[in-house]
Amino acid sequence: MANSNLPRRIIKETQRLLSEPAPGISASPSEDNMRYFNVMILGPTQSPYEGLGSWRSPSTSSCGVVETGGVFKLELFLPEEYPMAAPKVRFLTKIYHPNIDKLGRICLDILKDKWSPALQIRTVLLSIQALLSAPNPDDPLSENIAKHWKTKEAEAVETAKEWTRLYASGA
């Protein structure tokens, strides 16, 4: 297994992700491939992707979050060249967003030409979380969703909320 000669950077990043997770983000490596991470991102508040239930109440346990929605699953893979090359990240949860296509691929510059080896798994996931707060229909990956967003934004946001309810329930 390639895990035996895992670069020290990946081990450290993993340890830090587990010991000090970023708010609303969890990432844990797969047992049989330490370069493959199961990721969960909570939809940011004030966005169409936020959880819709009682999870924001301080008295609610984190289990409540998972049951009420706004939880997006992603997969993240660190290629052999990482960190000289960007991680490969994809949404597994269906999401209605102009910069994310139906296969879950993400249009985000830091995952492409703006990648820098100073970025990390944590910063990549925070950027994706930020992308949920700030959809950019001017640089679309899903033409139809982008068009919808630009012509009837309120309606597109409603669809995004509906999809969040339907698919991002965390169940």
Next chain:
Amino acid sequence: MGLSWSNSRRRTTTFYHPHPPPPPPLPPYYYHPGEAVSLLPRHRIKITTPPYNNHQQPPHHHHNLTLILHTLHLQPNVGFTSALPIQLDPAPFVDHQNAKRIRNDVNVHKDTLKVEIDVSNPDHFLVSFVFDALFHGSITIFYFAKEEPDGRFVPAFPEAHLPVKISFQKGLGQRFCQPSGTGMDLGFFELDDLSKSSPEEDVFPLVIVAETNLPDDLTDEHFDSMPNTLRHRQITQAVFEKKNGDNFNVRVIRQILWVAGVRYELREIYGIGSSAAEGFDDSDPGKECVICMTEPKDTAVLPCRHMCMCSECANELRLQSNKCPICRQPIEQLIGIKINSGDQRG
């Protein structure tokens, strides 16, 4: 201040310069002696321009940090050079070049610079700051002073204020306070004039010249090889700003260093404050190379001056994107910077 530049320059060229051919495009470095002692995690190393000095001086003070610099060669990589003709230009320096250090005998801590009202002389403002000096010397305060091509400063309005020169004894972390009665009535000037330099950047509202006397402590071993004409001068050029009310703020625009007749402009290296100056335990995210997150960072990128990598990753990056990991500017040069405290050096 008619220092014998020509003497010292001649001496420097013949004595110190290990490379007879024209100057390598590698900026020399410089650090603050006092900060090195008292503020290990915060000490600064500065890049200086123009880059044509090549000093090698032994550690001058056993408590101080010594700074060893070597360049990581960017040139001799065959595949890469053939792809980029510009790289074929013969490199005047090679891998692991000798250490380059510039010692600064006198240093004004620019972040401590303040002006305050002279209580016994209202309307007038007095300059104060903290400085380090390894030798006795003097500080001269100029208001609206012009830098002459030979490095001297002359007041642009001698009728309004003459330079104030005050001697000091050697010592680190000293506080300088301009004597009461020698201050300047800043209200005399338009705020607009106080808050910027002249368009040519040769007149600044506030200029502080700190210089050492001729070294008198010649028993120190390193002076054996040092001409007596070596007098260090550090010039701090600043403007006055008014934030709220009547308080003026001083903002330093530039610091210049004259060493052995050579003028250097000081630039900070970003990220060096959190480099592994004092031990490295592999668990401090600020000290580690941003790429491998394992080795201490010891390499700065030029021209952007981000110190963020270890030398191995820096060389690797050269072959990959060749962009600074922090700001994505193209890398023109990599500078290895090793910092050890003098008494730990192997």
